[in-house]
Amino acid sequence: MPKAIIDGREIEFEEGETILEAALRNGINIPHLCFNKRLGVKGRCRQCIVEADGRIVASCTTRLREGMHIITDNEKIREYRKINLDLLKSRINTSQILEDEEILEYLEEEGLFEEKLLSLPIDNSSPAIVRNPNICILCGRCVAMCNEQTVGAINYAYRSINTVIIPAFMDEINNTVCSTCGQCTLVCPTGAIREKEDIDRVMEALNDKDKHVIIQTAPSIRASLGELFGLPPGTLVTGKMVTALRLLGFDMVFDTDLGADLTTFEEAHELWHRINNNGVLPMTTSCCPAWIKFMEHFYPDLAPHVSTCKSPHEMFGAIAKSYYARLRGIDPSRIVVVSAMPCTAKKFEAQRQELINDGYRNVDYVLTTREIARMIKKKGIDFNSLEESEFDKPLGISSGAGAIYGATGGVTESVLRTLVWIAGEELGKIEYREVRGMEGVREAEIRIKDKNIKICIVHGLGNARKIMEKVRNKQAEYHFIEVMACPGGCIGGGGQPKSNDINILRKRAMALYTQDKKLKIRKAHENPIVRRIYDEFLEKPLSEKAHKYLHTSYIDRAPKI
């Protein structure tokens, strides 16, 4: 392997490796603001400059060469880095940085330049994300991410000192094709793109003694919430999370895993029905609201391919304000359903007009994993020393099938476990390892009775687009397509702790599969609460009542010419 010298240390490097990559790999820290390897973002902030054979270069774009001498810190470099940061600091309004963002560790010292703070309008138009250009350092990670998702809702506009990142024609983000996936919020180093916070509205409900406030927690957040309290990625914190939510004042702490079991049950029946009745195939999943909005913008003609099942938390909300309300004798108008989700798109979804039953919104508010952690911290709760406790009954019982919804392939596996049962194979297989993994597009063929069920699993909207193009061109010979907008599925959701490191995503997924393995009930149709809800309320899958409470419809958002 070729060698170079960084700060006097001889370092081996791979052909084509940049100075920054090799340095970081060897534990030599070079300050950097814009660099993101996965997105290919580099060269813009100019904070990572070093001296290479006596010449100042950006370490993120300069490839190492045999025998190169690199100095990562000297008086000149410190001078340039200071000017660089001070210029940024004199422009961005640090008082509007609301959280412990990546940028803050760089902005401590007193600046050289007179403050000329940006004072641009904040874009609050979206129910999911907020754009605050006043703290944007124009690194462009969000633009690269949005392009990777093949959405392209934002880009650079104007030039020089007037450069901003904004939707085309300076429009509001809510008027664009933004899928609200929130992947941009995961990579923004300053919080200039951030989830729309709903904490205050939830607090208001909690303080209203007349309200019965229910919180339901998505499958994936128990595998990621711990990271925000310093626990290693992949730590399951279910019990502590439930305790913390009770301490926050929620009247009931329920589990969206039950909603996922309902979704599996309905969706498996819908799929089986389509397969046996010449229905529209392939059928795609519908539990990811960013995928749904993306489909409504770019593939509204393919809406008949999309399952009409509501997403798990919306099914849960519909049941909470009908079946549960009746069971407990609570007027649905007094019930507030809050969803704790890994997701910004669920915020958008919650206010869809299609997701209202009997005059009540299925879900009132959505909080992301990050907001949940913020609330717990604000309340002064020492999360790590909390006792563990269990979900409330009856809507807190769920199966392993619901648990794995949080990882790409999880919905498929859950549906398969129930599909074989519907097909009459009483002792159906439990684990379908062939549908697990992190590949962006995966295919599998499962034999059920006399049928070969062809499956495709995609995550990331760019991959969804590839498959939907095939569907549109009638080249997709599948029965079932699972789509998740976010890389990795919900474990990599836009509302999760900020990271798009694939290894962290793997650990979160592993935690969910471990949880599934430990559970006695691992199939949605074996969940006694699911059975009870059908017996006492919904009658049977795909019934009129099931349609009313558990299914939805889509709209065409394509531009009209």
Add this chain to the structure above:
Amino acid sequence: MQIERHTGFNGLRKALSMNPDELIELIRNSGLTGRGGAHFPTWKKLSLARSSQGEKIVVCDAEESEPGTFKDRFILEKNPLIVVEGIAIASHIIEARQAIIYLRGEYSFLEEGIRKAIEEYNKLFGDINIHLIISGGGYICGEETAILNSLEGKRPNPRNKPPFPVEKGYMDKPTLVNNVETLAMLPLIILGDYDPDLRLFSISGNVEKPGVYEARLGITLGELIARAKPIGNPRAVLLGASGGVLRYDPNLVLTMDNIERLGGMLGMNTLIIINDEQDLLQVFKHIAEFFVHESCGLCTPCREGNPRIVDIMEKIIDGTATSRDISLLERLAKYIADTSMCGLGKASTKWLLTALKYFPEVFSNAKSNN
């Protein structure tokens, strides 16, 4: 002038009968370097592009927007045929079938002449498709990778290098980007008519006869400027906006090395003469404003640094600048020059670094006004 010579595609005819490697060797021996300002050895670029794999593209950079520079306009006006011939030769060498002339928007009046030259080529040869694209405009569009983005319909921001255009350029295809004048030299080299020291100087400012002058490197500034008839007493010479500013010295020998030793750059042979009746401080402020206006906004130093330079220049003019401001001016100038992403950003404070060196009185007088 040499550049007005009608080569009648004889350079191309001869080139087509020769092996590309021989041609590269010929160009190497001529010593030709990029006349767009960066002076990268032309043979090397050709050779790198030639050894790249896949479909290749030649781009003729006619986005001449350096203040005070109009030699490419002159060439395209007087002899578009020699440029087209040069493009065809370069395409032959690197084995490209597609070529693009990227013409500055403000030069659209040259379009007809260029189209005629392309037609002429098509009648006689036509094995290469030469397209004419009018630039969206902007100083940055002259940067070789920003051109590629612009041609692809993207914002004209520079790209990170590597990869270099010769590896991954227009639509990720290996692309040779060369300036108009560089390409126009190729037929002359092949025909054995190339004079390596002959240059086209764009002379403007306080002179009676601004224009393009042909002269050999080594000429003194006084001798050359005399041809353009200076008005009043020349005090300073601006080497474009990006080449720096020098004290006017009639005995200054114009060679690239000489100018570089003084901290300037004779990249495009631009000379703007400023006489002693002009307010240099205002001239400098205008240059600073030019770079603020033209920064593409992609990297921090150029985007955020140049406006601060304008601020300080304004303070100097108002008489409110302090010695701290002057030192900050120099710190900013070095920071921008050393850390900007593209060549244009790096050169955007050369004027300031040289001005501080050669015209300290302009800055210190302002201070004593306090």
